[in-house]
Amino acid sequence: MSNNNVREAGRAVASFSICMALGLAAWEVYYFWFAGRGLLGPLEGTLGLFTPDRVGMNVAWLCVIYISLQLLSIPFAVSTPGGRFSSVLDGMASIIPLMVVVIYLLGGLGATVDSAKVEIALLLVVVNLVDLFGGYIFTISLSRRSVDLNN
Numbered sequence: 001m002s003n004n005n006v007r008e009a010g011r012a013v014a015s016f017s018i019c020m021a022l023g024l025a026a027w028e029v030y031y032f033w034f035a036g037r038g039l040l041g042p043l044e045g046t047l048g049l050f051t052p053d054r055v056g057m058n059v060a061w062l063c064v065i066y067i068s069l070q071l072l073s074i075p076f077a078v079s080t081p082g083g084r085f086s087s088v089l090d091g092m093a094s095i096i097p098l099m100v101v102v103i104y105l106l107g108g109l110g111a112t113v114d115s116a117k118v119e120i121a122l123l124l125v126v127v128n129l130v131d132l133f134g135g136y137i138f139t140i141s142l143s144r145r146s147v148d149l150n151n
Contacts, residue, residue, distance in 0.1 A: 014090055017073040021093040024066055025100050028124065032104040032117060056105055059120050063127045070093075070094065070131045074138045098128035 073090070101124045107113050 013073045013076040017070055017090045018093040020066060020069055021090070021097055024062075025097040027062075028097055028100040028104070032100070042069070059123065063123060067127050067131055067134075071134055071138060074135055091132065091139070093132045094135060095130065098125065098132060101125050101128065 030062050041090065101139075103120070103123070105121050
């Protein structure tokens with residue numbers, strides 16, 4: 001595989017990871033500020049995967065898939081030329097979903113903090129912190145090019 005192909009593959013994976021973070025942030029904005037307000041009319045609560053009777057399990061799956069893809073994308077981005085820059089952008093994008101949940105928990109932007117949503121918000125805070133700090137640790141670990149074999 002040529003160097004250009006490796007570079008393009010790394011960029012694609014990093015771009016996908018950034019899109020996942022922005023997608024999670026968009027879903028959080030919808031869930032915490034707009035869901036349950038009847039904006040979809042008769043379809044409210046019946047459309048999509050996040051119906052009221054399954055929201056907990058579906059959020060758990062969302063978290064597992066999100067954190068798995070985020071952490072698995074790091075070696076692909078770091079192993080390419082210019083991968084450190086992609087990793088920094090990916091890390092900065094991972095801050096956005098965390099800030100959305102923190103703003104919700106603090107009652108910002110006119111949000112009414114619902115006790116039923118607080119547990120989901122706390123789960124998302126933990127997942128976003130694992131993504132942020134775990135990604136940082138993986139990036140630092142993979143960026144070290146020297147291996148000491150003399151010990």
